[in-house]
Each structure stands twice: as C-alpha cells, then as structure tokens.
Amino acid sequence: MSKQLHELTFEFKAEKPKDFSEDFLHFGVVGSGDMEVIVEHKDLDGAVRIKITSPVTGYEEVWRRVLERFVNDTGVANASFEINDNNATPVVVSLRLRQALAEIS
Amino acid sequence: MSSKWENLQKRSYLESNARSRAIGLVDTGSFTELAGPRHRISSPHLPLLGEAVEFDDGIVTGVGLIGKKPVFVASQEGRFIGGAVGEVHGAKLVNIVRMARQSYDKMLEDNPDLPEEKRPAVVISFDTGGVRLHEANAGLLAHAELMDQFQDCKGKVPIIALIGSRVGCFGGMGFVAAATDVIIMSQFGRLGLTGPEVIEEELGKDEFDASDRGLVYRTTGGRHKYIMGDCNFLVADSIAAFRETLQEVLRKPYVEIAAMGSIGSLEKVESQLKLVELCVETAPKDSKDVWKTAGNEFPDDLVDMPLDEFLKTVKRLRDRQVPQPPSAQQLRK
Amino acid sequence: MEDLIGQGRAAIDIIVDPDSFLEGEVGELSITDEDFGASAVIGTAKLNGEICTIIASDAMTANPKFPVVYAGIIGLEEGYKMAMAVYHSIKADKEKPLAEKRPLLLIVDTPGNGAGKQEEIFGMNKATGAYQMALAEARKAGHPIVAMVVGRAISGGFLCHGLQVDHVLSLSQKFNTMIHVMPITSIARITKLDIEWLQELAENNPVFAAGPDYFYKLGGVEELIDSIEAMRERIIAHVAEVRAMKIAGRDDELGPWGRGALSLERGSRQARSKVMQIMNDEFAEVAERYLS
DSSP states (O other): OOOOOEEEEEEEEOSSOEEOOOSOEEEEOOOTTEEEEEEEEOOSTTEEEEEEEESOOSOHHHHHHHHHHHHHHHOEESEEEEEEEESOOHHHHHHHHHHHHHTTO | OHHHHHHHHHSOTTTSOHHHHHHHHSSTTOOEESSOGGGOOOOSSTGGGTOOOOTTTTEEEEEEEETTEEEEEEEEOTTTGGGOBOHHHHHHHHHHHHHHHHHHHHHHHHOTTOOGGGOOEEEEEEOBOSBOGGGHHHHHHHHHHHHHHHHHHTTTOOEEEEEOSSSOBOTHHHHHHHTSSEEEEETTOBBOSSOHHHHHHHHOTTTOOTTOHHHHHHHHBHHHHHHHTSSSEEEOSSHHHHHHHHHHHHTSOHHHHHTTOSOSSHHHHHHHHHHHHHHHHHOOSSHHHHHHHTTOSOHHHHHHSOHHHHHHHOOOHHHHOOOOOOOHHHHOO | OOOOTTOHHHHHHHHSSTTOOEETEETTEEOOOTTTTTTEEEEEEEETTEEEEEEEEOTTOOOTTOTTOOTTOBOHHHHHHHHHHHHHHHHHTTTSOGGGSOOEEEEEEEOOBOOSHHHHHHTHHHHHHHHHHHHHHHHHTTOOEEEEEEEEEEHHHHHHTTTTSSEEEEEOGGGTOEEESSOHHHHHHHHTOOHHHHHHHHHHOTTSOOSHHHHHHTTSOSEEEOOTTHHHHHHHHHHHHHHHHHHTTOGGGSHHHHHHHHHHHTTOOHHHHHHHHHHHHHHHHHHHHHHO
C-alpha cells in the first residue's frame, strides 16, 4: 500500500541543437495537474537531460514522446531540466516547458 | 526586467502566483529571493507519502525595497497543497520575520537615530488553509513560532498582511493574520479560523451550507471583514492596488501602524469584548444582520455593488463603536 | 483515577496548594458572572506558597450563549477571558523584578476553538490570536509560564492554549493524553494511505503521528510525566528552572523558539534549521544593499 514519489530520467539530442546558455531558470507552480521546472546550462555534449519527480507511475512512454518532441521542436541543447510534476497532462507539460524557455527572451 | 515588473502590476492578485506577487509588491528589480527554488529545499516528508513536492515548498521568501525601506516578504502559494504550512514552509515564514527584526536591531545599533523611512517591515501574502496534514505536527509548531516572532517585532517592525488569493487565510494562519498590525484585503480574499466545510459539519447544512458561495463570502470575505473592522483596507484585485496601499501604510510612522491592529493589548481585548457583547445581544443569523446593525439599511445591496461605490457608501461597525472597557455589568452579572 | 480527561477543575486542585484557588480573580480583574466565558476557568492560586495565575478549560460547563462552545472548547468569550487573565497578571507584577513575576500555569484539556457561524462572523481568529499574543508578551515580560497537558491538546486548541508557553509538560500516553492535529485514522482517510503503514512510518518520522510521545520527539513537549501525583512537583521544578533561565537572560532557549532547538537535540525537524541557515547565509551576502 505504500506510495512513494517516483523519478524518471531521460536524455535526448535535438536534430538541430541550439545551446541553452542561461545559468538558471525556474518556471511554474506544482498545482494539481501542473508542474514546475528548473532549467540550467550544463555541458552535455549537445544533449539534454531531463529528470522528473512525480507521484504518478506508468506513463514513461508518454513522457518520452512529449519530451523528445519538445527537445526536437525547440532544439534546446546542453541543458539540464528538473521537473516536479503533480499529474500534469502531456499538453500541460508541453506548454509549461515552452513557456519556461520563452522566459529567457 | 523592469518591463516585466510593470506587466506584473496590472495583473490580478487573485490569478497571480506567489512569486509574481512577491516581486511585484516591492520596488522594481529590488527583490532578492532567499532559499528559493535554486536551493531545492522541498519537503522531506511529502515524498514518503507519495505527494508531489515543490522546490520552494510552496512559499516565496525574500527581501526587497519600498523606497529606502527594507521589506521582508513571505508569499504563500495556494496552488501547491492549498498553501499549507509544513516544516520547511513554516521555517521560511518564521525566519523571514525573525530576519526583519534582527535587521532592525542591527540597524538601530549602527544608527540610534534610524529614520522611519528606513525602518524594516514584514509583508506576508497569505494563501493558505493552515497546517499541512502530511506533516501536521511540524506545521503546528511553526505556527507557535510565528506568533512568538510576531511578539518580538512589537515596538520594532510593522507586520502587514495581504489577503487576496484563492485559498484565503484559514486555520491557524487565521489567527496569525489577526496578530499582524494591518490587514489589506481584496473582495476576493477570505479570512477566518474554521473553514466552511468544518462549520457545516458542526452546525448542519441547514445552518451553514458550505457550497453556498454567497454565504461563504459574506461570512469571511473581504467586504464583510472590512465592515467588521477586521481588515483595515479593501482594495481592487491587482498587484498594483495592493502595492499602492502597502506603500501608503508604510509611509506612516510606526506607532500609527501599530495602533491599527485588532489585538495585542488589554485595551484592544476589552474593545473586542464589546463586539462579542454585541454578538450576544443581536444574535445575528447571518453577516447581513450585522451589516444592518452597523448602519447599512440595505445590506443586500452591498453584496454586488462595484467596489468604489461600496467603499463610498458602506458603514463600518467601528464607525459606530466607541471602544470602552467591558461593562462592570458584563463581568459581574 | 485513571485519567484526567474532562477534569480540568480537578487537575487544578491536584496541582496547587490545598484550598488556595480563587476563581475569577487575577490582579485587578474580577469576573463573577458565571456565564461569561463559562468553558474557561481563570483565577489565582498558590503554588508552593507563591501566587500563580491559573488558566484552564472546564469540559463540564458549556457556554449558554454560544452553542458550539462545550466540552472544553475555547470560544470567543473564553479566548478573550483567558487573554485578560494574562494581561492582568502582567499588570499586577509590572514593577516587580524577574525573580518575583508570578508564574502562569495552563492546564490543558481542550478539543479546539469554537467552530460556528457567529464565531466566524465576529472573528474567532482574533480571540484565539489575542490569547496567544498575551501569553507571548507575558513570557517576554519575565513571567515563567508552564502548560500541563492533562487531557486533550488538539490542533488550534493546543496552539492557543499550550504551545505559546515557556515549557510544555504532558501526562504520558497511558493517561489517554491526546496531542495531535488530526488522528492518524483521519489522515489515512484523507491521504488514502494504509493506516498500518502510516503507523509504521510514524515510528521513524513523528511529523504526522498523533500522541504525546511524538510531540516529545519533535521537541513540542519538554517533559512527559508518568504519574498524576508527580505533576505538582514537576511543575514547581519547571517554574523554578524557567525563572532561573530568564534571570540568566536565556530567553531564546525557552518557548516556541527554544523548542525548535530542542527538536534538533531529539533528532527531528532538521529541515527547519537547514532552510533557516540557508536563508541567513544568503541574506548576509546581500544585506548591505538593503540595510545601509
């Protein structure tokens, strides 16, 4: 019956990489059905590392698809993402990550 | 940065998040967050129960400036577990108040003629239902620490409460807010001790229907609290409106600010007891009965009236009350 | 006597000097209306020969004016009545040196604050807040204040009548003493977690478990007392200890802040001090910009 928070980690490489140069970026609120993210520049040889902490399990493939698409669409590279999730839907995840990157400009 | 700050000003206080409120309340570019998300100090207890965590544990704490005045800000995030107070959340809130008081002590030591315009202040934006159940005992102890720190601020640092968020301010945080010097609310803010659901459980649905939003708002909402004198200012729902009134309050000398609170001295307690006497005398069935007692002939009209008009026409209970000690009759019946 | 639940008045008699309790009188304050704040008992007694303010709940007497105030609940009148007892204690000893400030003894057996419509309309939060602020003021004015939990110390009731004192003492679990925000059964229901598993978790992490033992581990209770007869002697000892600490200027080791340090000693609430330290360090780096 025990419940625990679960962690998932992914690594992707964008097809047309664009370096993420900010030291630190935070965006979002962990409301119900929502998430927050910290993004930091990290030398990963062009890759992106994304760590998710979530009370929900069993959606690994959904996460992989949403995140891979986000990385390819934005070209974000050399960045570490840390997400605290609380049941966010794929649409919300995608939106929040894009909003987070938009904070830079 | 500054354009961003300017954008924040127009935003609804109700719809904003805790960080936007904190940044927008102080002067542009002046806010430094302390123990923010960068440090990733989330609750050590929630993961054990399988609950989602937040890097700031649902509260933004930091320091900014309003003019020359250092302003120590705590802003609760109601969207994260109802803004509830756990160990980390509570410790941040307690420590920001302590920090303000210690800063005052230090400034005074360096400059015994510290001008009013530099006297530190504490601003707390409430958005909370009180103790966080998942770490309830630690949350409870934090409430006691907060009241202790408030007392240390007496005679030194003013504490201003802002209530205009979705969760409002309930549970133990209700009396924490009552112990501040000044309360600024919007009409969407709610302040109380016992949440509507618990009252319904206690009294039955006939007496108190927690799903009746009108009833809930006229019992604990900003307009009612303004009539009762339990909030000092009622403002429009924007960060700018809260900031403007905050600035106005902080321009006053400390003694004047400290006199505005509802409780904190024997005289104030005696004056509150007159209100309790009034409650016993009039036995109101609804807040509107009290509004009428305060001199509002058509209390129903006050509910939906535009804010400007409300502020112009409303009669407040304290306009009518002349605070005096409880009558000998009351104590020696 | 198996326990003292609902026996606030009996507890007063067990603890103070025989026949010394004078109800309704504290300094200049004199309350003779029996209905006023009927669920709260205030007065003056002698404790080890010394004048002492007593504040307790009376679970047997409901407040006839407020239907939600019964069984030891603190209502509007009760909160302010308790606050007045504190302020009048301060006033009475205003000119006295620390060694002679009268102690205040809180006898704790309350299920909480008044949860009613009139209470919310008139602001129950102010009544319970007023009492806490009064206690904090008295503590800082040098009065030794001790709370003795003899029955129920529940959530907001405990905050109001208990946690604002210098030292909190509690009868141990075998006296059916209850200290909690919510019983673990309710926590299990709301969090949808298995109750046995929750109880197991609580063994190592007392932050949500119910009972005096867990509050002891958290530093929320200074001492657990194993017999009803021992209460008097232990309270007298704590009053003396607290007074000596105040005379020595060790106020920071007492009250809610002192219990923060106590939690660390007892191996809990470590995140509390950690986050405070981070804030202090971070502020030290920028303080110049704000304070000069």
